[in-house]
Amino acid sequence: MTDTSIAASADPAASDRRRVIAVIDGNSLMHRAFHAVPPTMNAPDGRPTNAVFGFLNMFLKMVDTFTPDGVVCAFDKGRPRVRMEMLPTYKAQRPPMDPDLHAQFPMIKELLSALSIPVLEVEGWEGDDILGTLARRGEEQGCDMYLVTGDRDMYQLVTEHVNVVSTRKGLSDIAIMTPESVDDLYHGITPDLVPDFYGLKGDTSDNIPGVPGIGPKKASALIAQYGSLDEVIAHADEVKGKMGENLRAHIDDALLSRKIATIMTNAPVECDLSEVSFPSYDATAVSSAFGTLGIGAMQNRFLALLGTSASAVEAATPFELPAVMSARAETGEGVSEALAELSRAIEANEWLGITLDDDKQEGALFGLTHTLWVCTERALLSFEEPESAFGLAAFEGLEGACGLIGGVLLRAFIEGKVVAPDIKALLHELSPIDSSMPEHMNALDIDPAHIFDTVVAAYLLDSIRSGFDDEYLASTYLHVTLPLAVGEDGAASDAPVRAARAAYLAREVREPLAAALEANNAAPIFSQIEMPLVRVLACMERAGMYVDPDNLAEQSTALTGQIEELESRIRELAGDDSFNLSSPMQLSHILFDKLGLPTAGLKKTQRGYYSTNAKVLEDLSHDHEIVRLILEYREKTKIKSTYLDTLGPLRAADGRVHTTYNQTITATGRLSSSNPNLQNIPTRSELGHAVKKAFSIEEGSVFVAIDYSQIELRLLAHLSGDEHLVSAFIEGEDFHAETAARVFGVGIEDVTPALRSRAKAVNFGIVYGQQAYGLSQTLDISMAEAREMIDAYFRAYPGVRTYLDKTVAEAKRTGYAETLYGRRRPIPELRIAAQRMFGERTAMNHPMQGTAADIIKIAMVRVAERLRAEGFAAQMILQVHDELDFECPTGEVDRLIAMVREEMEHVVELRVPLIADASVGETWADAK
Numbered sequence: 001m002t003d004t005s006i007a008a009s010a011d012p013a014a015s016d017r018r019r020v021i022a023v024i025d026g027n028s029l030m031h032r033a034f035h036a037v038p039p040t041m042n043a044p045d046g047r048p049t050n051a052v053f054g055f056l057n058m059f060l061k062m063v064d065t066f067t068p069d070g071v072v073c074a075f076d077k078g079r080p081r082v083r084m085e086m087l088p089t090y091k092a093q094r095p096p097m098d099p100d101l102h103a104q105f106p107m108i109k110e111l112l113s114a115l116s117i118p119v120l121e122v123e124g125w126e127g128d129d130i131l132g133t134l135a136r137r138g139e140e141q142g143c144d145m146y147l148v149t150g151d152r153d154m155y156q157l158v159t160e161h162v163n164v165v166s167t168r169k170g171l172s173d174i175a176i177m178t179p180e181s182v183d184d185l186y187h188g189i190t191p192d193l194v195p196d197f198y199g200l201k202g203d204t205s206d207n208i209p210g211v212p213g214i215g216p217k218k219a220s221a222l223i224a225q226y227g228s229l230d231e232v233i234a235h236a237d238e239v240k241g242k243m244g245e246n247l248r249a250h251i252d253d254a255l256l257s258r259k260i261a262t263i264m265t266n267a268p269v270e271c272d273l274s275e276v277s278f279p280s281y282d283a284t285a286v287s288s289a290f291g292t293l294g295i296g297a298m299q300n301r302f303l304a305l306l307g308t309s310a311s312a313v314e315a316a317t318p319f320e321l322p323a324v325m326s327a328r329a330e331t332g333e334g335v336s337e338a339l340a341e342l343s344r345a346i347e348a349n350e351w352l353g354i355t356l357d358d359d360k361q362e363g364a365l366f367g368l369t370h371t372l373w374v375c376t377e378r379a380l381l382s383f384e385e386p387e388s389a390f391g392l393a394a395f396e397g398l399e400g401a402c403g404l405i406g407g408v409l410l411r412a413f414i415e416g417k418v419v420a421p422d423i424k425a426l427l428h429e430l431s432p433i434d435s436s437m438p439e440h441m442n443a444l445d446i447d448p449a450h451i452f453d454t455v456v457a458a459y460l461l462d463s464i465r466s467g468f469d470d471e472y473l474a475s476t477y478l479h480v481t482l483p484l485a486v487g488e489d490g491a492a493s494d495a496p497v498r499a500a501r502a503a504y505l506a507r508e509v510r511e512p513l514a515a516a517l518e519a520n521n522a523a524p525i526f527s528q529i530e531m532p533l534v535r536v537l538a539c540m541e542r543a544g545m546y547v548d549p550d551n552l553a554e555q556s557t558a559l560t561g562q563i564e565e566l567e568s569r570i571r572e573l574a575g576d577d578s579f580n581l582s583s584p585m586q587l588s589h590i591l592f593d594k595l596g597l598p599t600a601g602l603k604k605t606q607r608g609y610y611s612t613n614a615k616v617l618e619d620l621s622h623d624h625e626i627v628r629l630i631l632e633y634r635e636k637t638k639i640k641s642t643y644l645d646t647l648g649p650l651r652a653a654d655g656r657v658h659t660t661y662n663q664t665i666t667a668t669g670r671l672s673s674s675n676p677n678l679q680n681i682p683t684r685s686e687l688g689h690a691v692k693k694a695f696s697i698e699e700g701s702v703f704v705a706i707d708y709s710q711i712e713l714r715l716l717a718h719l720s721g722d723e724h725l726v727s728a729f730i731e732g733e734d735f736h737a738e739t740a741a742r743v744f745g746v747g748i749e750d751v752t753p754a755l756r757s758r759a760k761a762v763n764f765g766i767v768y769g770q771q772a773y774g775l776s777q778t779l780d781i782s783m784a785e786a787r788e789m790i791d792a793y794f795r796a797y798p799g800v801r802t803y804l805d806k807t808v809a810e811a812k813r814t815g816y817a818e819t820l821y822g823r824r825r826p827i828p829e830l831r832i833a834a835q836r837m838f839g840e841r842t843a844m845n846h847p848m849q850g851t852a853a854d855i856i857k858i859a860m861v862r863v864a865e866r867l868r869a870e871g872f873a874a875q876m877i878l879q880v881h882d883e884l885d886f887e888c889p890t891g892e893v894d895r896l897i898a899m900v901r902e903e904m905e906h907v908v909e910l911r912v913p914l915i916a917d918a919s920v921g922e923t924w925a926d927a928k
Contacts, residue, residue, distance in 0.1 A: 018144045022068040025149035026075040034101045039828035043293045048100040070276030074120045074130035081124035114289035116281040132263035135162045155182045156194035188224035196229035199258030208257045211250045279305045291479020329385030329404040338381045345376035346416040353507030357499035372405040373503040402440040419452040419510045427538040434652040443538040448531040457513040459664035460522045477512040536864040537661040543875045544656030549648045551694040556644040566633040573626040639687045669853035679880045692925035703927035707883035709915040712767045712848040718910040722799025729912035736760040742796035769841030811843035819850035862903045
């Protein structure tokens with residue numbers, strides 16, 4: 001083939017330009033990507049995708065940098081037979097490939113195929129030799145060749161028209177190796193001398209022996225002095241000392257090592273470089289391939305390379321919404337037709353994708369218009385009514401005076417099946433959060449089998465992910481890119497409304513989400529725990545908690561005076577009347593620069609000053625009054641701003657604050673609370689206790705708090721099966737005292753409060769995977785003493801050690817830990833050396849903490865249903881991890897406690913009993 005044919009370009013103006021061909025060392029890049037990208041990414045079927053993602057990022061950087069006319073990717077195939085025939089121990093010391101990396105090679109090859117990039121493999125040959133063969137072939141045919149690899153032995157291939165793109169640290173640090181840069185790097189070693197260089201120094205990563213005692217510096221010095229390996233050998237008698245002895249004794253090893261390190265350029269590779277072009281792929285194939293692996297967001301970067309990104313995306317990702325049927329409450333226009341379609345879909349047992357839209361501006365409390373979007377199999381129904389009309393009108397075909405939107409929702413929930421990205425928000429349209437507003441439906445009326453929250457489903461499949469927006473759901477589970485919606489940059493004139501798009505997406509994504517839940521054994525948790533719980537949370541959010549604004553104001557005023565006194569005293573001790581106590585930088589300057597407090601062991605922030613975080617200040621507070629006062633100042637200002645000054649304005653018209661419970665935030669499965677966060681009020685702080693006094697109750701009622709006693713320790717006993725641990729709980733003894741007796745080798749009657757306290761710290765530390773350092777910090781003891789306490793604990797309860805080791809090993813094998821109910825928590829940190837200890841602690845803790853979260857959720861559902869079925873006036877108003885709180889008429893207290901304890905203690909049968917303790921008070925603080 002002639003140079004002219006190879007050099008030909010699609011662009012006539014560039015016909016004299018040498019074609020640029022990139023050849024990628026697939027094995028090298030996959031290994032580098034796997035170790036550079038945290039393993040937090042997974043395909044919908046659970047397969048890890050971090051190496052694939054990293055590979056593609058490096059690929060795109062290469063394309064942006066070199067704009068190649070063609071790309072080829074080479075991989076090793078089978079054992080490196082050619083070199084093993086010369087050196088049987090070649091690469092013999094390498095450990096087996098990480099299973100998570102091994103699983104990603106077929107995935108990257110499938111993506112490369114979708115990108116129309118030739119994947120080259122030759123049985124018995126290494127990818128290096130394929131790169132070498134193509135480098136010489138392309139150079140001879142008039143191409144500029146770029147070899148993308150992390151292997152330095154490839155530098156021997158560098159010429160004027162062959163460059164090695166050397167990947168270094170991470171994904172973005174690369175170097176373009178030319179003959180000059182190779183020479184500079186190795187101090188006189190030109191590319192053609194690289195095999196000689198390796199002949200002397202060897203390569204431990206490939207088990208190439210070289211000459212013992214000769215490293216890179218000595219090897220380059222010898223070759224620079226004598227000119228080549230052959231000349232070094234010829235002058236071996238001149239090399240003095242031990243190095244000379246080794247050289248003379250290992251001449252054969254040096255020559256063999258050079259031969260092994262020489263890249264072959266005659267591999268039997270079938271690849272016509274004249275036919276290689278990039279980009280030349282099909283947008284639809286790319287979209288499908290990327291979506292299958294759950295990394296659809298990256299596909300747009302590849303589609304953009306086609307030069308018609310917008311049209312390519314649309315062509316690749318068809319997302320055609322059904323025709324819109326509009327129904328307007330004010331005029332009655334289209335209402336009967338839309339309701340007829342709604343009836344048809346309900347009777348056909350279709351899932352209804354539903355979202356609610358209003359026109360309120362960001363930060364505003366209300367909009368002027370509500371629009372409910374309902375997606376059926378045949379149409380998108382748009383039900384529109386003014387905000388003021390809600391709850392005032394009835395419509396033909398709908399029951400109840402709750403307006404058009406309310407009536408449609410009522411029918412959908414009671415008669416139909418609803419899929420939505422936020423089921424609870426829809427429930428609150430019929431059961432408003434403010435309990436002073438009329439309720440059109442009790443959320444418990446709904447059959448949990450007839451609701452499907454897409455965000456909760458996606459969360460169960462990847463609980464460590466921070467968000468589950470429409471774009472993520474579409475790309476991950478439908479393998480499509482969403483069309484731009486009204487208001488988004490670049491949207492077409494006929495673009496869909498965002499809420500309409502979301503309603504359609506919810507309906508479309510339900511089936512693949514359900515299939516993924518089944519495949520990941522998460523369907524029972526979804527259907528039996530999370531969906532029943534949605535209804536309970538809606539009821540609890542409506543109930544709210546009464547808070548006394550006068551009490552809050554009184555506490556805030558008192559704290560204001562105390563904070564001012566603290567500020568004055570701190571500034572006096574600092575000798576500075578103007579510094580900002582809330583500025584970490586200024587505070588650091590005062591403490592460490594001006595007052596000279598010790599900085600041993602402290603790290604500076606990125607901005608160059610010593611940290612003043614809570615841990616640093618707590619360590620210094622024992623010896624410095626100003627630090628103790630600063631900690632007190634921080635606590636009081638936080639309590640004042642977070643609670644005392646905030647809770648009052650958050651009261652609704654019913655005089656209550658209504659927290660929002662979040663099901664998709666924590667990786668463990670625990671609920672979280674926001675706006676306001678009522679789960680985070682300090683429990684052991686005097687100030688936190690005072691805040692809880694502001695939560696009172698109506699006359700004739702009391703607070704009832706019922707919480708699990710040591711549930712995570714009891715779960716540890718059950719899961720580990722340790723006979724001594726199980727026995728301690730079954731016998732009903734003081735568990736912490738029993739542990740103290742066993743760990744410290746004393747009789748139970750000789751356990752002092754101090755020993756019991758230490759044993760308690762060890763008990764809970766073990767549950768949370770605490771190591772010696774953490775325990776030493778908790779108890780303020782030496783590392784050696786803490787280590788001995790932990791060792792003594794495991795000697796006392798050997799089954800616990802066995803169980804925890806087995807749990808960590810299983811998590812390392814699978815990449816996740818799971819609860820008694822099968823709730824999975826991915827632990828990518830186990831594959832990152834710097835984070836492995838955290839990963840191991842997480843693996844130890846999740847089965848206990850996650851199972852405890854599952855248990856109390858099940859209890860909440862059962863308790864809520866019994867409250868309603870048995871006619872209780874009491875309401876469940878709060879959940880704080882292992883605790884349920886109730887507002888209860890005094891006449892129901894005993895019956896309520898008996899019922900709730902019965903449900904909480906019998907959620908599951910364990911090897912040890914579950915115990916729920918109850919307490920009663922006139923305020924939240926009194927009840928605890």
